[in-house]
Amino acid sequence: MITNQQILRLNSAGHPVDWINHQTAAKLYHLNQVIYECGSSSLILRGGYNRLKRQRSLLNLNSIVSTNNINKLDYSAFTPPLINTTLFKRDAHKCLYCGNIFTYNQLSRDHVIPLSKGGKDTWTNVVTCCKRCNNHKGARTPEDANMLLIAIPFSPSRVEYIILRGRKILQDQMDFLISHIPRSSPIFQRYTKP
Numbered sequence: 031m032i033t034n035q036q037i038l039r040l041n042s043a044g045h046p047v048d049w050i051n052h053q054t055a056a057k058l059y060h061l062n063q064v065i066y067e068c069g070s071s072s073l074i075l076r077g078g079y080n081r082l083k084r085q086r087s088l089l090n091l092n093s094i095v096s097t098n099n100i101n102k103l104d105y106s107a108f109t110p111p112l113i114n115t116t117l118f119k120r121d122a123h124k125c126l127y128c129g130n131i132f133t134y135n136q137l138s139r140d141h142v143i144p145l146s147k148g149g150k151d152t153w154t155n156v157v158t159c160c161k162r163c164n165n166h167k168g169a170r171t172p173e174d175a176n177m178l179l180i181a182i183p184f185s186p187s188r189v190e191y192i193i194l195r196g197r198k199i200l201q202d203q204m205d206f207l208i209s210h211i212p213r214s215s216p217i218f219q220r221y222t223k224p
């Protein structure tokens with residue numbers, strides 16, 4: 031494991047909370063706030079040199095840690111912040127009209143029901159859309175523009191959001207996260223494809 035590896039933090043009930051970096055994890059270990067470890071991989075951090083023992087201290091950080099200082103999380107009321115990076119990742123960088131995959135710069139946020147027609151800037155009314163399709167659609171509904179959506183926009187759950195925000199997610203972390211989302215989730219299907 032390398033030092034920019036993210037560590038998955040759970041609450042005491044074992045529910046995923048968020049990613050933390052190794053500094054935060056080291057602090058939680060130091061403060062004895064790590065209740066148990068769930069991962070199968072670990073990151074070894076080298077500390078300072080101890081003159082008396084004539085050796086460097088080593089700290090072993092697990093890839094998934096449960097900590098006891100987080101209050102109850104309300105999973106049902108959670109709405110992730112709506113930003114394009116996460117939106118495009120939700121839709122796997124696919125334009126939900128033409129179905130092609132694009133890079134970040136070629137994509138835009140389309141409001142299915144346009145803002146000018148009373149549509150909202152919310153997860154269930156926005157889709158990843160290539161600039162060409164977005165120009166073509168303009169301020170029309172998909173019906174009016176005769177453009178069909180290939181997937182239904184959804185608001186990611188807390189765990190889905192953690193997956194979408196992950197960088198270089200380790201296999202044990204992914205297995206753990208996937209076990210916390212329903213099989214019907216498009217994200218479950220995307221990450222469990224053979």
Ligand SMILES: [Zn+2]
Pocket residue numbers: 125126127128129130159160161162163164
């Ligand atoms: Zn398109």
